[in-house]
Amino acid sequence: MQIQPTAAQSRLLEPLISPPRLAPFLSAAGTPTAAMELYLWNVRLSAAFGEVIALAEVILRNAMAEQLAAAYGATWYARAELFDDRTMNGFKTTWRNITLPADPATRKTVQKTLQAVPAGKIVAESTFGCWVNLLDKGGTRGDGPYRKNVDYDSTLWRKALHKAFPNSGGKRTTVFTTVSHVRSLRNRTAHHEPLISGVPLPGQADSRGRTRRLTLPEAHTNVLRLVEYIDKDVATWLGQTSRVPELLRARP
Structure with a gap:
């Protein structure tokens, strides 16, 4: 079921969403009624993108973790010599945020050790950005005379x-x-941001100095392409079942 407010309900909804958030939609649509319709379409599109991204992200994490464990051991994420400071800080944050249940026998919190924390918790609870960083070229580790370049191409990749x-x-x-x-x-x-003008790519500019953007079809293709890198059959199935193309055709 889609959210389809009546005109009266839309008038009640507008101030709760806030004029600043609705402003891009009003600029694109021209009238408050059309802006609300476009905003709700954006909500539905975000949800549809979220479905395919959720599957792609889990597939990505598990595929990467499997190969890292095969090459560097089950607790590969604790091998500080492999990573730059940015990556290690990400894993340290994950580690700090992990909580373990109390021991049923003693009712005391289980001590957090590499043996006690399942590797799957690290995989699941590390940020997506941390996994993206593992695919970058690598940065530096240490400070001052101990500063060292870390080359992910020759190690992790x-x-x-x-x-x-x-x-x-x-x-x-x-x-x-x-x-x-x-x-x-x-x-x-x-973050429920507008998708109506595409997806801005931070740090990238076009020939006129404007932030480069992916079109929405390009963005959808990128999600499917990422899955295809790992498994072509799954990518084909995901492309056939994704709700994104239908919603793109139905834009108000």
Whole structure:
């Protein structure tokens, strides 16, 4: 069932959503009634994108974690020598935020150790950005005279992660570009931002100096492409069942 307010209900809804949030939709649609219709379409589209992104993200995390564990052991995320500071800070934050249940026998909180914390919790609770960072080229570790460059191409990618993406052509930069686009889309939909003008790509500009944007069909293709890098059959199925194309055709 879709949210379809009456005219009276729309008038009640407008101030609760707020004029600033509705402003882009009013500019695009021209009238308050049309703006509300466009806004609700945006809500439905975000939800549809969220479905395919949710599946793509879990598939991505599990594929990467499987190969990292095969190459570096079950507790690969604790191998500080593998990562730059940005990545390690991400895993440290994940570790701090993990809570373990109390021991039923003693009613005391179980001590948080590498043995006690299932690897799956690290995989599930690390941010999407942390997984994207693992596909970047790598940064630095340490400060001052101890500062060292970390090359993810020669370690994480060549020794492990390229196996997670058998249909990508074997280039880390190809996968990183696609997953970065998916992250931009994910962040936009998760924060209920307007999609009506496409998906802005932070730090990228066109020839006129404007923020580069993905069209909505391009954004959808990027999600499917990311899954295809891992499994072509699943990507085909996801493309056939996604609600996004239908909603794009139904834009008010």
